[in-house]
Amino acid sequence: SNQSYRWRRVLLKVSGEALAGDQAQNIDPKVTMSIAREVASVTRLGVEFLIFQVAIVVGGGNIFRGSTWAGCSGLDRSSADYIGMLATVMNAIFLQATMESLGIPTRVQTAFRMSEVAEPYIRRRAVRHLEKGRVVIFAAGTGNPFFTTDTAAALRCAEINAEVVLKATNVDGVFDADPRRNPNACLLDSLSYNDVMSRDLSVMDMTAITLCQENNIPVVVFNLNKPGNISKAIKGERVGTLIGA
Numbered sequence: 558s559n560q561s562y563r564w565r566r567v568l569l570k571v572s573g574e575a576l577a578g579d580q581a582q583n584i585d586p587k588v589t590m591s592i593a594r595e596v597a598s599v600t601r602l603g604v605e606f607l608i609f610q611v612a613i614v615v616g617g618g619n620i621f622r623g624s625t626w627a628g629c630s631g632l633d634r635s636s637a638d639y640i641g642m643l644a645t646v647m648n649a650i651f652l653q654a655t656m657e658s659l660g661i662p663t664r665v666q667t668a669f670r671m672s673e674v675a676e677p678y679i680r681r682r683a684v685r686h687l688e689k690g691r692v693v694i695f696a697a698g699t700g701n702p703f704f705t706t707d708t709a710a711a712l713r714c715a716e717i718n719a720e721v722v723l724k725a726t727n728v729d730g731v732f733d734a735d736p737r738r739n740p741n742a743c744l745l746d747s748l749s750y751n752d753v754m755s756r757d758l759s760v761m762d763m764t765a766i767t768l769c770q771e772n773n774i775p776v777v778v779f780n781l782n783k784p785g786n787i788s789k790a791i792k793g794e795r796v797g798t799l800i801g802a
């Protein structure tokens with residue numbers, strides 16, 4: 558196909574909350590399967606060569622969020638955050654298994670060593686996997702407490718020279734007010750990094766959005782529960798809210 562797409566290498570951020578779907582369990586296999594199907598559809602678009610290179614950062618909030626548990630029973634913030642990072646590894650391995658069941662070669666790389674379970678994060682190796690058409694799932698966040706997987710998404714995106722962070726969420730995008738409280742809240746088509754920061758629109762934490770701004774990485778916030786949205790976002794079709802300069 559001669560169609561030129563907007564980007565070639567993307568960083569898809571899947572939050573833990575999104576993986577939970579409407580299940581009482583931590584992970585909804587319908588959600589992991591639909592993510593895998595959509596990723597499969599775009600990584601197989603090119604017959605002779607691969608059009609899209611997809612790297613994924615998974616969250617862990619469906620299993621454990623450090624900030625929620627810090628202070629309980631003597632658990633300090635750093636230890637709580639390490640548990641949170643381990644939670645992202647569980648999600649990553651589940652997602653990897655689902656992707657590979659559809660025949661998508663997938664590698665998990667962890668920010669701290671767990672070499673019996675997954676590769677350690679090695680930037681050059683991650684890029685090589687992508688070039689060979691493998692999906693790379695980055696787990697364990699940044700490997701540091703006090704950070705988030707949104708920050709990990711921005712960081713890995715910059716490191717591997719991906720062109721965009723696609724933030725898959727449970728809402729349609731960024732609204733000018735909280736849509737759960739204000740029925741007149743409007744979905745915003747696009748906005749600037751500064752808008753996100755100054756208007757206190759809870760899109761990403763400040764560390765993550767600042768990293769995106771400093772590296773000119775656009776962010777697309779979109780709803781992964783609408784069928785077709787992930788592949789649309791990867792193909793650069795209009796979906797959700799675009800955050801940029």
Ligand code: UDP
Binds near residue numbers: 573645708
């Ligand atoms: N976490 C961390 N450092 C990181 C990324 C994540 O300490 O670089 C921990 C933190 O405790 C966080 C948990 O892992 O609460 C799960 O990640 P996050 O809350 O970002 O997941 P999501 O909101 O995407 O489900």
